[in-house]
Amino acid sequence: MNRIKCIVCYDGTAFAGYQIQPNGRTIQGCIEKALKMIHKGQDVKVFASGRTDAGVHAVGQVLHFDSPLRIPPHKWPNAINGLLPRDIRIKECEIVDSSFHARFSASGKEYRYKVHTSAFQDPFRRNFSYHYPYKLDMKWMEEAAKNLIGTHDFTSFCSAKTDVEDKVRTIEQISIHSSQDELEFHFIGNGFLYNMVRILTGSLLDIGSGKISPNEIKRILEAKNRSMAGKTAPAAGLYLWRVFYDN
Amino acid sequence: MNRIKCIVCYDGTAFAGYQIQPNGRTIQGCIEKALKMIHKGQDVKVFASGRTDAGVHAVGQVLHFDSPLRIPPHKWPNAINGLLPRDIRIKECEIVDSSFHARFSASGKEYRYKVHTSAFQDPFRRNFSYHYPYKLDMKWMEEAAKNLIGTHDFTSFCSAKTDVEDKVRTIEQISIHSSQDELEFHFIGNGFLYNMVRILTGSLLDIGSGKISPNEIKRILEAKNRSMAGKTAPAAGLYLWRVFYDN
Numbered sequence: 001m002n003r004i005k006c007i008v009c010y011d012g013t014a015f016a017g018y019q020i021q022p023n024g025r026t027i028q029g030c031i032e033k034a035l036k037m038i039h040k041g042q043d044v045k046v047f048a049s050g051r052t053d054a055g056v057h058a059v060g061q062v063l064h065f066d067s068p069l070r071i072p073p074h075k076w077p078n079a080i081n082g083l084l085p086r087d088i089r090i091k092e093c094e095i096v097d098s099s100f101h102a103r104f105s106a107s108g109k110e111y112r113y114k115v116h117t118s119a120f121q122d123p124f125r126r127n128f129s130y131h132y133p134y135k136l137d138m139k140w141m142e143e144a145a146k147n148l149i150g151t152h153d154f155t156s157f158c159s160a161k162t163d164v165e166d167k168v169r170t171i172e173q174i175s176i177h178s179s180q181d182e183l184e185f186h187f188i189g190n191g192f193l194y195n196m197v198r199i200l201t202g203s204l205l206d207i208g209s210g211k212i213s214p215n216e217i218k219r220i221l222e223a224k225n226r227s228m229a230g231k232t233a234p235a236a237g238l239y240l241w242r243v244f245y246d247n
Numbered sequence: 248m249n250r251i252k253c254i255v256c257y258d259g260t261a262f263a264g265y266q267i268q269p270n271g272r273t274i275q276g277c278i279e280k281a282l283k284m285i286h287k288g289q290d291v292k293v294f295a296s297g298r299t300d301a302g303v304h305a306v307g308q309v310l311h312f313d314s315p316l317r318i319p320p321h322k323w324p325n326a327i328n329g330l331l332p333r334d335i336r337i338k339e340c341e342i343v344d345s346s347f348h349a350r351f352s353a354s355g356k357e358y359r360y361k362v363h364t365s366a367f368q369d370p371f372r373r374n375f376s377y378h379y380p381y382k383l384d385m386k387w388m389e390e391a392a393k394n395l396i397g398t399h400d401f402t403s404f405c406s407a408k409t410d411v412e413d414k415v416r417t418i419e420q421i422s423i424h425s426s427q428d429e430l431e432f433h434f435i436g437n438g439f440l441y442n443m444v445r446i447l448t449g450s451l452l453d454i455g456s457g458k459i460s461p462n463e464i465k466r467i468l469e470a471k472n473r474s475m476a477g478k479t480a481p482a483a484g485l486y487l488w489r490v491f492y493d494n
Contacts, residue, residue: 009370011373089369
């Protein structure tokens with residue numbers, strides 16, 4: 001058996017999310033269906049670094065699967081892509097040690113969140129960026145971002161719909177990039193809770209638009225109460241950008 | 248009655264084209280439905296500068312309609328947009344003289360065609376740009392473009408599926424812009440025949456990739472034979488960018 005690690009890119013717009021479900025088009029469902037065809041009807045289970053919700057995109061999702069087939073790694077992407085819909089593409093494959101696990105070996109992730117602030121609701125950006133037509137103060141958002149970096153209990157920035165008990169995570173980097181009417185928030189951390197990036201972004205936007213003061217962040221973290229933070233920003237602006245593995 | 252001129256933007260991906268049809272989601276159908284609601288059930292016919300095919304986008308389509316309602320022009324876009332799906336947006340409205348006609352008053356149009364040449368089939372560009380993963384020679388395409396500018400019989404660059412008899416048109420400008428792995432062809436002319444921009448682009452790509460020699464263009468024009476020109480480039484890369492009116 002070979003363990004194959006894949007880097008996968010998808011436009012999440014037309015998917016009910018990453019994880020397979022009985023009714024609904026999912027990324028996992030499409031990839032497992034393609035692999036089943038390649039393996040002549042045999043089921044092949046795919047393991048991802050984590051789920052993404054309906055409408056969330058990925059530029060560098062990572063997954064792995066095991067296969068008895070002796071296909072050279074550089075030929076795997078075309079073999080799978082030929083059987084996938086055009087909104088999912090395998091970018092790269094490599095054969096890895098059988099100890100590698102897309103989820104459990106991950107040491108960190110980068111998410112990006114895209115926002116556009118133009119007055120006009122651009123139809124071409126509606127599925128790929130959050131339309132937030134308000135004036136934003138970069139300094140306030142950057143100041144607040146500094147207070148989020150580090151190791152904290154992120155209960156206030158996690159959806160109540162989660163079973164995870166330990167809500168302590170480390171954010172290594174938050175940077176905010178703006179050009180013309182577009183903003184991009186980059187988040188790098190050792191792990192992110194359910195909806196955490198979307199709630200962080202929603203809160204930073206509330207700070208940028210003056211609804212929350214930048215130095216409220218510390219109190220919001222300490223409160224460990226979801227209702228203290230800002231709204232969950234919509235799925236369409238979110239991209240799983242990269243997954244990090246040691247070595 | 249007021250005649251209202253509108254500038255309209257749409258992502259053509261999920262439409263069966265501009266023109267209304269009994270089965271199939273169309274831009275005209277969506278806009279006329281919205282106007283009918285605003286006019287309390289009364290039919291309002293909309294006239295566009297021209298049709299666009301299924302999958303073709305518009306950044307600056309122009310249309311007009313007549314209304315007895317006394318809505319100030321700057322309030323029309325929100326009134327209509329509130330009743331439109333998010334893949335169509337009215338950008339601007341103005342009240343014009345009753346002699347204005349979106350189609351017959353037009354003096355010219357600009358179309359743009361987007362191409363990307365990366366080896367990777369980017370899922371995020373699949374509906375918005377033509378994936379053409381070949382090396383392109385800019386000089387050859389620019390030389391050929393020069394030979395297309397001017398007043399010619401464009402029979403060789405027009406789909407056979409047309410009733411138009413006079414196939415003489417004037418192309419005022421063709422410019423080709425490249426950055427990283429993206430190319431944009433800009434076409435300005437007094438009018439374009441059915442599929443003309445897509446056949447011109449397909450032919451320029453054949454020239455850029457060396458399938459047709461740049462100085463073949465003159466012979467292709469003279470032949471007045473569709474089969475002499477290149478392939479019709481796909482709908483997804485095409486944008487109706489602007490419509491020009493004198494004054």
